[in-house]
């Protein structure tokens with residue numbers, strides 16, 4: 001369950017957590033026309049810092065553009081609103097959920113006449129795939145549910161209704177006894193997890209599917225690609241098919257909520273030795289340090305909530 005904090009930012013005003021309501025006839029609730037982000041703030045030696053906040057807000061506005069939603073706030077204003085919301089709620093480490101949604105008043109399948117609203121909420125949220133997943137890894141399955149095609153619901157956006165696709169896969173995976181689903185694109189290539197990007201390591205190289213196969217352009221994905229390249233690893237965006245998953249030496253998920261989680265089993269086949277692998281562990285440790293502002297080279301990823 002969500003742990004409530006004190007205030008939620010709603011289109012320019014702070015509202016008490018318990019009063020942050022919308023009408024039941026809000027069209028986003030009915031048809032899913034909304035776009036959102038998932039962001040995390042971490043404690044650093046210089047105070048709480050939001051990880052790659054500007055990049056997340058830029059992605060939010062790209063999602064909004066795809067869905068023709070023009071918020072009345074600039075990206076800079078929303079960056080400031082996120083920092084204020086973290087500060088007001090006094091949570092050093094938290095998950096941050098901005099959502100651009102339709103205002104109440106219109107109904108029907110044309111969203112364009114609706115007003116555009118924006119909200120930002122923050123709350124403490126622990127490891128999304130479970131407390132011991134980072135340490136011991138998780139078990140994944142390739143879902144029978146396919147990732148959306150570009151001409152059905154574009155996976156380049158992070159839109160509310162789009163997550164029906166992810167949730168169908170997630171629920172099926174959990175009911176079958178796995179921790180997470182891996183979805184394939186309509187042409188059968190691996191795309192991503194229900195809420196994470198996927199990487200495999202083969203012969204010392206990192207491989208992750210290209211965006212044309214339907215994964216979200218994850219900000220954790222980009223960060224890990226950078227960290228791995230800086231460590232001297234070859235990083236490729238290349239098609240992955242399901243047997244590449246089975247035969248990989250190592251595999252892991254990346255995502256804001258999940259952070260970085262080793263995958264130790266896929267469809268009941270052990271990945272490598274069936275334990276988190278050495279390169280995965282190395283990158284996980286570096287990512288952990290980067291989020292907490294402990295690596296100089298990546299300090300511009302730590303966007304301080306309050307200037308010292």
Ligand code: PMP
Pocket residue numbers: 038158166192193194195196197215216217218219220221254255256257
């Ligand atoms: N794929 C999907 C489908 C997601 O929902 C997410 C989470 N936003 C990701 C990948 C990972 O993206 P990020 O690292 O930016 O959180």
